[in-house]
Amino acid sequence: MAAIELTGLSTVYPNGVRAVDDLDLSIDDGEFFALLGPSGCGKTTLLRTIAGLERSSSGTISLGGGDVTRTDVGKRGVAMVFQDYALFPHMTVAQNIAYPLRVRRASKQAQQDAASTTSAGLGLAELLERRPAQLSGGQQQRVALARAIAMEAQVLLLDEPLSNLDARLRLEARTFLKRLQRELGLTTVFVTHDQAEALALADRIAVMADGRIRQLGTPKDVFQRPADTFVANFIGSTPMNLLTGTAHDGFVEVAGARLASPDLSLADGTKVVAGIRPEYLAPAAEGITGTVSIVENLGVTSLVTLECPGDVLVGLTVPEHEEPRVGTAMTAAPAPGRLLVYDAETTRLL
Amino acid sequence: MSAATNRTRDTSGLGVARAVAFVSPALLLIGLFLVFPALWTIYIGLTNYTLTGPASVAPAFVGLENFLGALDDALFGNALWLTLVFVLGSAVLGQNLLGFGLAWVLRSAKPVVRRVVEALVLLAWILPSVVVAYLWTAVLDRDGGTLNALLGNESTAWLVEYPMASLIVFNTWRGTAFSMMLYSSALAAVPPSQLETARTVGASGWQTVRDIVFPHIRGHVLTNTLLISLWTANDFTPFLLTAGGPNHESETLPVFIYQQAITNGELGYSAAISFLLLIVNLVVALLYLLLLRRRS
Numbered sequence: 001m002a003a004i005e006l007t008g009l010s011t012v013y014p015n016g017v018r019a020v021d022d023l024d025l026s027i028d029d030g031e032f033f034a035l036l037g038p039s040g041c042g043k044t045t046l047l048r049t050i051a052g053l054e055r056s057s058s059g060t061i062s063l064g065g066g067d068v069t070r071t072d073v074g075k076r077g078v079a080m081v082f083q084d085y086a087l088f089p090h091m092t093v094a095q096n097i098a099y100p101l102r103v104r105r106a107s108k109q110a111q112q113d114a115a116s117t118t119s120a121g122l123g124l125a126e127l128l129e130r131r132p133a134q135l136s137g138g139q140q141q142r143v144a145l146a147r148a149i150a151m152e153a154q155v156l157l158l159d160e161p162l163s164n165l166d167a168r169l170r171l172e173a174r175t176f177l178k179r180l181q182r183e184l185g186l187t188t189v190f191v192t193h194d195q196a197e198a199l200a201l202a203d204r205i206a207v208m209a210d211g212r213i214r215q216l217g218t219p220k221d222v223f224q225r226p227a228d229t230f231v232a233n234f235i236g237s238t239p240m241n242l243l244t245g246t247a248h249d250g251f252v253e254v255a256g257a258r259l260a261s262p263d264l265s266l267a268d269g270t271k272v273v274a275g276i277r278p279e280y281l282a283p284a285a286e287g288i289t290g291t292v293s294i295v296e297n298l299g300v301t302s303l304v305t306l307e308c309p310g311d312v313l314v315g316l317t318v319p320e321h322e323e324p325r326v327g328t329a330m331t332a333a334p335a336p337g338r339l340l341v342y343d344a345e346t347t348r349l350l
Numbered sequence: 351m352s353a354a355t356n357r358t359r360d361t362s363g364l365g366v367a368r369a370v371a372f373v374s375p376a377l378l379l380i381g382l383f384l385v386f387p388a389l390w391t392i393y394i395g396l397t398n399y400t401l402t403g404p405a406s407v408a409p410a411f412v413g414l415e416n417f418l419g420a421l422d423d424a425l426f427g428n429a430l431w432l433t434l435v436f437v438l439g440s441a442v443l444g445q446n447l448l449g450f451g452l453a454w455v456l457r458s459a460k461p462v463v464r465r466v467v468e469a470l471v472l473l474a475w476i477l478p479s480v481v482v483a484y485l486w487t488a489v490l491d492r493d494g495g496t497l498n499a500l501l502g503n504e505s506t507a508w509l510v511e512y513p514m515a516s517l518i519v520f521n522t523w524r525g526t527a528f529s530m531m532l533y534s535s536a537l538a539a540v541p542p543s544q545l546e547t548a549r550t551v552g553a554s555g556w557q558t559v560r561d562i563v564f565p566h567i568r569g570h571v572l573t574n575t576l577l578i579s580l581w582t583a584n585d586f587t588p589f590l591l592t593a594g595g596p597n598h599e600s601e602t603l604p605v606f607i608y609q610q611a612i613t614n615g616e617l618g619y620s621a622a623i624s625f626l627l628l629i630v631n632l633v634v635a636l637l638y639l640l641l642l643r644r645r646s
Contacts, residue, residue, distance in 0.1 A: 053546055074552025086543035090565035099561070100551040151551055 002064025002077075002154035002187055003029045004050065009059035010211075011042075011049045019045035021211035022059070027204075029064075030185045032178070034202035036192055038234065042211035043191045047157050050189065051080050064154050079148035083160040085140045087132035093119065093143050094128040100151040118146045122180070138169050142176075149184065156181075158190035162197055174200055195235045199223060207231045225340065229347040232275045232340070238303055241281070241314050243274045244344060252341060256309035257288040259334060261341055264350050271344035278303060280338035281316035283324075287333030288314055292324045306330055395622035401615030409618065416622035426623065428598055429606035430630075433583055435514060436521070436602050441582035442575055444522030449529020449574075453537055454559070456530075468530070475527035483590030486520050490591075513592045513600035520591065521582060529574055536570035537563065569642060576638040580631055603627050 004027040011020040019042040027033045035043040048054040050061060052073035060069045068076045079100075087096050095102075097118055098111035106114075119125050122142045132140055141161070148156055161177060162170045178201050181188050192198050198205045199219040207215045207222060207230075215227035226232035232240045245254030247266035252259050254274045266272070279301075281288075290306030293313075301317040304324060308314055316332050324330050341350045362369070395416055399409035420426045452471065456464045474482065489496045492507035508516050540563055548558040564571070586604045588594070594601035594609055601609065603623065611620035 051550060053549065073549045078550060080547070080550045082543035082547065084541065084543050086541060086547040088544060088562060088565070102561075103548075103551050103553045103557055147547075147551075 003027060004155060004187060004189070005060075005062040005065075006050070007060050009046075009049065009061060010057045011045050011054050012057040018211050019054075020049060020056070023211070023213060025206065025213065025216070027187060027189060029187055031187055032181045032201060032203045033187075033189045034192060034198035034205045035189065035208060036195060036198040036205050036234075037208035039193060041208040043193075043208050044159060045211075046208070047080075047159055047189060047191045050155070051078050051157050052076050053080075077151075077154040078157060079151040079153035079155070080157040081141075081144045081148050081159065081161060083164060085132075085144035085164070087140055087143055087147075089132050091131075092128065093124060093130050093132070093135070096132065096143055097124075097128075097146045097150050099147060114150045118150045121149075121183075122146050137165050138173055141165065141173060145177075145180065149186075154187065156184075156186045156188045158188065160192060161190055162192070163194070170197075177201060196237055199235070207234060225349065226275070227349050229273055229275065229342050232342070236277055236279075238278045238298075238315060238317065241274075241276045241278065242342075243276075243312060243314065245272060245274055246270060247272050247341070252339070255288050255290070255312040255314060259287065259339055260336075261339060262337070264341060266341075266350070272350070273342040273344050273347070275340040275342055276334045276338060278315040278317045280335045281314070281332045282335060283316075283318065283322075284331055284333035287331050289329060289331040290314060292326050292328050292330050295323050295326060297323075304330070306332065391621045391624050393621075394618055395625045397618045399618040399621070401611070401617055403615075405618075406615075412618070416619050417626070419619065420623055420626060425598060425601070425606065429601050429603045432514065432600065433602045433630075436517060436585075436588070437579050437582045439514075439518035440521035441525065441578040444518060445525045445529045445578050445582075446571070446575060448522060448526045449531075450533045452526065452530045453533035454563075456534070457537060471527045471530055474523055475525065479587045479590060482520075482524060483587055486516075486591060490516055509592050510596050513596065517588050517591060517600055517602075521585065521587070524587070525578060525582065529578060532570060532574050533567070536567040540566045572638055572642045576635060579634055579638075583627070583631060583634070603630075 004025075006023055006025040009020055009023045009025075010018060012018050021042070023046065035046055037043045045054055049056050052068070052071065056069060060067055062068060063076065063078070088099065091099065094112070094115040097115045098106075101111045101114050115128060116125070119128055122145060124139065124142055124146060127135065127139060127143075132143065135143065141164070158177075162173055165173055174197065181201075190201070199222070202219060204216065204218055205222050206213045209230055215222055215231045217227075222231065222235055226235055226240070229242055232242060243254040245252050246268075247253075247261065247264075247270040248258070248268050250261055250263065252261045252272055252274050259274065261274075288306065288308055290308035290312075292304055293307045294305040296303040296305075298317065299320075301319055302323045303315055303317050306314045306316070314332070318324070342348060343350055364372075394409070396411060396413060397409040398405045398412045398415075400406050452467065456467060459467070487509070490508040492498065492505070492510075495508070497508065498504060498506060544562050545558060548562050553561065583602075584604055585602075586608070588600060588602055589605045589608060592600040594605040604627070607620045607623050607627070610616045610623065
């Protein structure tokens, strides 16, 4: 078990693409850490660079206080679970799990012990003699995890751990993964493009774009106070409303409405972007007024899209049974303290 | 097969008559130049047919005499042994290992390097035998040969002093391209994540090949070994380099058959040996197929 420390880390591909760009990051011992971002943001490259599968171009990586920047993959003490699990099809479950020990030429007995101990903790004890092809997706994932655990590595890296599972299994696996990580207390870094997965699992999240970290924080921080409009747009199962407007007398004027703004002492006429999550907008007497154009049923709530003056679309969620009729007028206001104001030029949170 | 079953098998809707018309030229040529000579060889293997003399005009049926004679012929035993050495040395070991080694190393090489090496290896394979045999004679010649010039050595007649070793090196060079290409495509089918998992657990290159790569490509290894073994066993190019000499030291079976038939004029005897070579080939092929079936 070990903390991970990255300083000034860059990974540049031969074609000149800076997949990881001058990145500083510390991950605490025992932390469950998510690298989140859209495809091509560099999150997988960063994970692979930590593992040693990609060579960093500059900067340093240290694990548990020791510099491993130039250490070979196999000597870093890093276990990795790949998106496709990478189980060896010709080996049984037991042989797969014990493979790290076989590589180190551990005794047959030690290999068997490792396989049975690790598999018992992951509910695989009955499956030891099977081949990977005879297992379900969830079981395959657990075998891959068991093999990684059997390595007794300092750090566990997971590449899109849930994306190869179907929707129902994914939720189960998510809960399982979180409990497993708590029990092992193993420093774990995982990569995902699914913000819900990151919010649900991680102690802290790094939201990445273009090889850099846009925001680093707890799931709460990242969800409630996205640091810029990119993060605001990316986090949340329904996209955040980002409305351009201007600041006036402690108010922001957007979509034909004046909304109470947090105290930022902005100069009158400053161009801003107001960010409000649909979940934090509720029907009100005063506020943003528009025509109901679309109602989408989300189960417990419905997402209502309002067409506001100036062709601005605003989304809000309403509880079930309170859906407005399409074509009627509706007014909504943000819950107190939930309006975020971004600088229109820098896109940063003010 | 009855006409009714023919019609039900006529899935392309071409009509049986037309289909037969399309394949008949090919069948005719195969029959004329492959099937007939093969059967004819078996037949004359049972006669005392010769190139000249009375038996060339009126060969007599001698039964299994040629075959029994071969078993007593030390030169036949010698040829059989040399063929075995040639196949093991240049195909099973030489081409197989070098081909796999190249494919494995070139995987991670720069694209330019890979293309250049592949082109060179392929060149050795596609050049006509007569051309490469001449080139290798020029390389291995005692007086002014390229190898001796490079070594600063004027006394070694490689093809005379080390005929089998020369042939094995030559044939390894000549045939590696096929193994290299076959293994290249086989290796491309090994999932990269499995290789990377092996790297993260600290497996050495050899452990990775043995534990991860080989089980994936075992079928390819058997198929490749079968093909290159048969090609090498039947290869006649050694004749162009050493003509079986000196003193039968490099006389593999195809060369022995040629010498018996053309030099000695013993057509019946050489046909019988050809048939024996065919049997050896069949046995080798069956062995591989059995292995292949058992593994899968």
